[in-house]
Amino acid sequence: MDLLLEKYNDYARLIGCRAVYELENGLIIEYIYRKENFVHLIGLHKLEDILLISMFNDKSNLKINTRTVIKNIKNGKLTDKMVRNSAFFHKINERYNNFSYDNLTTLNYTDAVVNFNPTIINSQLKSDYLLFEQKPSNEYNHLGIAMDNMNGVRYAETFIHSDSDYYINGQKISKIKKFALYDKKNNVIVQDSF
Numbered sequence: 001m002d003l004l005l006e007k008y009n010d011y012a013r014l015i016g017c018r019a020v021y022e023l024e025n026g027l028i029i030e031y032i033y034r035k036e037n038f039v040h041l042i043g044l045h046k047l048e049d050i051l052l053i054s055m056f057n058d059k060s061n062l063k064i065n066t067r068t069v070i071k072n073i074k075n076g077k078l079t080d081k082m083v084r085n086s087a088f089f090h091k092i093n094e095r096y097n098n099f100s101y102d103n104l105t106t107l108n109y110t111d112a113v114v115n116f117n118p119t120i121i122n123s124q125l126k127s128d129y130l131l132f133e134q135k136p137s138n139e140y141n142h143l144g145i146a147m148d149n150m151n152g153v154r155y156a157e158t159f160i161h162s163d164s165d166y167y168i169n170g171q172k173i174s175k176i177k178k179f180a181l182y183d184k185k186n187n188v189i190v191q192d193s194f
Helices: 003-012 035-042 051-057 066-074 080-085 089-098 101-105
Strands: 018-023 028-032 111-114 129-134 140-148 153-162 173-182 188-193
Touching: 003 035, 003 066, 003 080, 003 101, 018 111, 035 066, 035 089, 035 153, 051 066, 080 089, 089 153, 101 153
Parallel strands: 028 153
Antiparallel strands: 018 028, 018 173, 111 129, 111 173, 129 140, 140 153, 173 188
8 A cells, every 4th residue: 555545544534533631730632633624634735746735735726625635645647656756745854754654643642832833943834733742763743722712612623743842942841641532433442641
């Protein structure tokens, strides 16, 4: 099976699931995984030399959306080889290679940036929370959580793998106390406390 399709199938297991994190300061961060965020989470939107992606990025093109991109992945018209052959792959290499079910749902997210301030790093992220874990190799996995102002629901906006503390340096950080992941029927998939 194509690796990009495997990554999508991994993510599809999470669509509609709800994650709840309780922080040591009593704050609750609750969000869902949505199908329409897959392209951004994995970083495909940065591969501007792939025609389908450039059409997806064109806001005036209403025919190419997330469903179209996913359909092309499922039909083998957008593949791992195409992604890796993009001249822009270096921009998403770490993110893409570390994108997995385990890294999206890890129990190792032990800290959270509260009220993430993107201006500190000159970022366009919409996230107001950034869950993160530091790997033994001093690399970081980050999961950005944003608010959909149309329906008042938080969602997983972006996944970032970084070899530095760039995204969290200078931000307000709180420890995570409890974590639970629920399926679409509100059954607990996994839970833990720290």
